[in-house]
Amino acid sequence: MFSIKIQTAPFSQKEIKQKLPAHNCGAIVSFIGIVRGFDEKEPLDYLYLEHFPSVTEQEIERIIQLAKNRWDIQSCHVIHRVGNLKIGEEIVLVLTAATHRKAAFEATEFIMDYLKSEAPFWKKEFFKNGQSRWVKAKQSDLNEKGRWSNND
Amino acid sequence: MFSIKIQTAPFSQKEIKQKLPAHNCGAIVSFIGIVRGFDEKEPLDYLYLEHFPSVTEQEIERIIQLAKNRWDIQSCHVIHRVGNLKIGEEIVLVLTAATHRKAAFEATEFIMDYLKSEAPFWKKEFFKNGQSRWVKAKQSDLNEKGRWSNND
Amino acid sequence: MIKIRYFGFLKDILQIEEEEIIWDKGNSQDLLDFLRNRNASWSDALAEENIFRLVINRRIIYQSTPIHTGDEIAILPPVTGG
């Protein structure tokens, strides 16, 4: 089973776990991304997340498909929040179930790496001093995606 | 914050998530291991898990310490169940929080690999036909641990 | 007419969210060249490194693609989600 949700509301991981198929999956790996507050000198007030409806879902579906081609995974659920998010709030959840743990770990990490560098989301930081700016894409995220083409 | 629990009762991941420090951790990775039912030709009734009280906790603490030496992780919680476990029940939870996702992913996978090959737990399979047998240690688990000494 | 949509920082720097322009023929590369030729700030904003991908009718394109009247084009700057 595979699902993709883009939503403004917070998500509950429990809700997702209830969706997981019980049939012979031995490993569940989940990743949760959280809004950090102290990356810059200027204290952050909140993040605003923009996305491109329908294209976002399409891209995430493609990313999950790439993972399915590569690893034997039984289900995968992605939830990505958009809109205004405060420090400490959860932004993204990727949850993967597989028979074996290695597949679940690698697929989850792969999906996160691709999601960060391919899915059409854009973050804008709003600082406590009233200023704001769009977050710049990080070279490190491109590097982390890149390693999946060199491995194995 | 670090915690280790060995218990017969089921665990709730929500309970653990509430323990996590909010201060600037950007990534939470969790692994849940589940009792599979169809590994062998003979249908499984349940698993019995034995351990060595106090030595188990000591070993898991050592494994977490190895992970802390290697990655910048902010907290790590391990729960391992013992006693009788039915198909579909959760056996083990490893939950790691870090500033960056790569550290959280790698540390969680490292802890699982070491836990499987170093912590004093023993599984006994009880089949529906009334027979039972101790699970044999798998070479694949030793291999997965081994890769952490060759990498980087 | 074609519709062009701008996302992320492009929207702010160009001070435009979407626009409709007359477009007779040409591909996605021609359209980018046309927009860059508007003036220096368009040329800077739409520099190679500021464009992650183009989307035509909600489909991401990976190479230069013909654009026809009635198409919706979106210009996506490098993404920063997750």
Next chain:
Amino acid sequence: MIKIRYFGFLKDILQIEEEEIIWDKGNSQDLLDFLRNRNASWSDALAEENIFRLVINRRIIYQSTPIHTGDEIAILPPVTGG
């Protein structure tokens, strides 16, 4: 006297969970040799590949270590948790 505890399949195959024996001196390797010498089934059960680690007084040992009267020794077969 020392106490010896057996875990996992060793407990079943040797049909013993724990025992107390007189031990004057010698290290953990001497103890293993002594137990293996009891008879063929002990020798088989305690073969090298069936022993993951020895534990003395709840501390895992990684090399041969002296054993003293009053010590608790545990013999651990290869582990299968997680």
